[in-house]
Amino acid sequence: MTTQVLTLRIDGREVSGLAAETILHVARENDISIPTLCALEGLSTPGSCRLCMVQINGSDKLHAACVTPIQEGMVVTTQSDKILQYRRAIIELLFSERNHVCAVCVANGHCELQDLAREFGVDHVEMAYRFPALTVDASHSRFVLDHNRCVLCTRCVRVCAEIEGAHTWDIKHRGIHSLIVADLDTSWGASETCTGCGKCVHVCPTGALCEKGTSVAELHKKRPFLPYLLANRTVDRR
Ligand code: FES
DSSP states (O other): OOOOEEEEEETTEEEEEETTOBHHHHHHHTTOOOOOSSOOTTSOOOOOSOTTEEEETTOSOEEETTTOBOOTTOEEEOOOHHHHHHHHHHHHHHHHHTTOOGGGOTTTTSOHHHHHHHHTTOOSOOSOOOOOOOOEEOOSSSEEEEGGGOOOOOHHHHHIIIIIOOOOEEEESOGGGOEEEETTTBOGGGOSSOOOOOHHHHHOSSSSEEETTOOHHHHHHHSOHHHHHHHTOOSOOO
16 A cells, blocks of 8 residues: 655645654654654654644644644645744743742753743743642652643653553643642552653653652763663554
8 A cells, every 4th residue: 555645835845745644743854843842753642732833724723733634735834923922822831830940950951841931032921820839759769750840741651651561650630730640649659550661751851750869961861862762662552
């Protein structure tokens, strides 16, 4: 069976991709940058962070590039005033929702949320901070979970289930009350399913999950991100 090759335009450039490939995939294949937070190569895509929103065929409606398949003749815009405003608002919301204090964060200088804020010129937050009283779970012998820094991208949940096959992590509650939990809400140290592989720590875009005594910078230097993940796949996803 041959896979159909489709031609489309992204930001005025003619590009092509295979049917069923997403706009994000084709854009990246062609060095066209679209910001993301929840999407990560090698994992399923929830389309939840909404940072990758683009406009299609001149419509005002926004679509998540990470879950929208390409179509023949599609015209995609990845940069416009509306998109920029939308992305800035998402970044501000993330900062205002929890307690992201970069100056004292283990991921300072190596944080994807911080990088996005820099890229989109978010140097202050106009929305009211929530300052939620969230806990830090340091019960694991090697790792720490700080809910204050979590952006609920669910990369940890997915890497644990889809690559390590342990299914330790999940999300409890909804909306702003959502929290990641180990083993249906026990402390991480008491988890019976956690293998201690550290993959969840590795894919965390902020300092929410970290290794005791190791900065995020050191961690990424020790084990380059994606090659490490794919080489350490436990679950065979077809
Ligand atoms: Fe598309 Fe998160 S990267 S919604």
